[in-house]
Amino acid sequence: MSYSRRKFLLLAGATSLSTIVANKLLAQGIPQEILNQVLPLPGKYGENYGKAKIRAFHLHNQPKTSPLHQTLEEMWLEVFKQSDGELFISPIPEDAHIPAGDPQAVHFITNGRFEVVSVAAPILDKLSPDAIAIQNLPFIYKSADEVFDVIDKPLFAEALNNSVAQYNLIYLPNGTFDNGIRNVTSVASKPINKVEDFKDLIIRIPPSNDIAMTMKALGAIPQQFTMNQVFEVLKNRTVEAQENPMSVAKGFKLYEVTKYLNLTGHAWSGYNTFFNTTFWNSLSPTTQNIIKEVLPVYQLKQRKAQAEYNQQAFKELTEDKGMIALTPDTSEVPKKLIPIYQSIYNRLNPSARSLVKDLLEAKTGVKFD
Numbered sequence: 353m354s355y356s357r358r359k360f361l362l363l364a365g366a367t368s369l370s371t372i373v374a375n376k377l378l379a380q381g382i383p384q385e386i387l388n389q390v391l392p393l394p395g396k397y398g399e400n401y402g403k404a405k406i407r408a409f410h411l412h413n414q415p416k417t418s419p420l421h422q423t424l425e426e427m428w429l430e431v432f433k434q435s436d437g438e439l440f441i442s443p444i445p446e447d448a449h450i451p452a453g454d455p456q457a458v459h460f461i462t463n464g465r466f467e468v469v470s471v472a473a474p475i476l477d478k479l480s481p482d483a484i485a486i487q488n489l490p491f492i493y494k495s496a497d498e499v500f501d502v503i504d505k506p507l508f509a510e511a512l513n514n515s516v517a518q519y520n521l522i523y524l525p526n527g528t529f530d531n532g533i534r535n536v537t538s539v540a541s542k543p544i545n546k547v548e549d550f551k552d553l554i555i556r557i558p559p560s561n562d563i564a565m566t567m568k569a570l571g572a573i574p575q576q577f578t579m580n581q582v583f584e585v586l587k588n589r590t591v592e593a594q595e596n597p598m599s600v601a602k603g604f605k606l607y608e609v610t611k612y613l614n615l616t617g618h619a620w621s622g623y624n625t626f627f628n629t630t631f632w633n634s635l636s637p638t639t640q641n642i643i644k645e646v647l648p649v650y651q652l653k654q655r656k657a658q659a660e661y662n663q664q665a666f667k668e669l670t671e672d673k674g675m676i677a678l679t680p681d682t683s684e685v686p687k688k689l690i691p692i693y694q695s696i697y698n699r700l701n702p703s704a705r706s707l708v709k710d711l712l713e714a715k716t717g718v719k720f721d
Contacts, residue, residue, distance in 0.1 A: 403437055404432060404440030405437060405439070406440070406634075407442070408440075408631065409443075409444055409467060409468070410441050410442065410467070410470070411444050411457040411460070411461070411466050412424070412443060412445065412457075412469065412470040412623060413445075413457070414445060414599075414623075415446060415603045415604070416445040417603065418445070418599065418661075419654055419657035419658045419661050420470065420529055420623055420658070421443055421445050422657070423529070423650050423653055423657065424443035424650075425443055426650065427647075428441040430646050430650075431639070431642055434642045434646070435638070435642055439635065439639050441467065441468060446580065447580070452578060453580045453581075454472070454578060455559060455578070458471055458476070458479070458626075461626060462519045462520045462628070463520070464520075464628050464630055467627065467628050468625065468626070468627050468631075469625070470529060470623035470626075471623060471626070472531065472558070472622065472624070473487035473488050473621070473624065474558040474559070474560030475558055475559065475560070476624070479515075479516065480512065481700075482511075482700055483508070483515040483700065483701060483704045484515070484624065485696045485704075486502060486503065486508065486700065486704055486707060487620060487624075488560065488562035488563065488619060488696065489693065489696060489708065490563075490685075491618050491682055491689060492686065492693075492708075492711060492715050493533070493619070495533065496530050496533065496620060498711075499622070500655075502707050504526070505707060506525060507703050507707060508707055509523060509527070510703065511701055511704045511707075514701075517629070520628060520630065521628070521629060522626065522627045522628075523624065524625070524644060524647060525647070526647040527624060527625040527626075527651075528624045528625070528651070529622055529623040529651060529654045529655065529658070530622050530623075530654065530658040530659070531597045531599060531621040531622050531658065532598055532621060532659075532662045533619070533621075534596055534619040535613060535614060535615050535617060536594070536595045536614040536616050537593060537613055538555075538593035539589070539592050539609070539610055539612075540611040541592070542592045542593055542612070543612045543676070543678055544612065544614035544680050546681065547570065547681070547685055549680070550572045551570075551572070552572070553592055554575060554590075554591045555567055555573065555574055555575065555591060555592065556576075556577050556591040556593070556595075557574045557575070557576055557595065563619070564576070565692050566618070566692055569692055570685075577590075579600075582596075582606070583604055583606065583608075583609060586610060587608075587609045593610070593614075595618065597621050597662060598613075598662040598665040598666050599661055601613065601665065601669055602668060607669055607673035612675065612676050612677075613666075613669055613670065613675045613677045613678070614677075614678050614680060615677060615678065615680075617682065618682070686715050686716050687717075690716055690718055693720070697712065697720050705720075
């Protein structure tokens with residue numbers, strides 16, 4: 353059954369159980385498989401949803417099997433219990449298949465069609481160039497832990513929250529989950545054995561100014577597509593490569609359309625969680641405090657699960673799915689990207705700059721003032 357953009361928007365506008373009338377939506381032609389992602393899940397999960405006084409939705413672009421989705425399900429169940437049934441939030445995987453993916457999901461949160469979203473930094477660097485861009489620094493972070501050392505500081509949460517406030521969004525401390533270090537997967541004719549192999553490589557990137565600048569500096573030809581388009585543009589060779597953490601190559605079955613797993617380790621990716629400000633302010637102080645208290649607990653749990661998942665994904669991609677792992681030498685790349693770092697750094701607000709100044713200087717040997 354086909355469905356139009358208008359029908360998707362009608363679906364996305366439903367923000368509580370009382371406004372989602374299954375028969376009406378089905379009559380409008382919304383496919384059952386899409387409807388199932390918005391209506392309460394069956395069994396006890398659905399029962400709890402039906403009992404809640406306040407019902408809401410949490411968009412993210414990962415599959416239902418991902419550590420992120422599974423952690424969010426557990427976290428919101430815990431909030432439901434601790435709030436004595438005041439609030440139940442249902443996470444929706446793959447952004448409910450809305451046509452424009454993550455950017456549209458963020459827009460839906462800002463205007464109140466949905467209530468919560470978890471989204472990667474590259475999607476937000478046009479909205480929050482003065483704070484979120486910390487996460488986009490290329491070839492600086494060698495591990496997720498190096499990123500956490502920066503973004504887990506209260507100063508980062510304050511800087512990011514202040515940055516997005518104008519868009520009717522709220523970011524809470526401990527609101528960033530992990531996805532892992534980004535690497536490049538490429539088609540059979542485009543292995544990356546050395547940095548020079550980026551030259552003229554047509555690579556899919558998210559709608560990010562920072563990643564676009566980085567890929568152009570390496571000689572690649574970046575093309576922007578949303579995550580729900582990646583498989584198809586690789587399959588039809590509109591692009592020759594894409595860059596994402598291991599979990600994406602596995603979860604979105606990119607091993608079917610790419611051959612090489614190039615361990616470029618060029619950036620880190622996580623999921624920053626934002627609440628619609630009006631929705632957040634409508635919650636009782638007690639429920640708000642419960643959310644603030646459970647976030648660090650489930651953040652830690654998700655990060656541990658994601659690290660294990662990524663390790664298993666690498667093993668599965670290379671041993672079971674036939675991908676070939678390559679490790680190009682990128683040790684000299686930071687020196688080539690100093691103009692990119694300076695561009696990002698100059699856009700940061702003073703608080704955000706203080707978080708990465710020493711790290712940038714240590715990695716590049718250049719002073720950042």
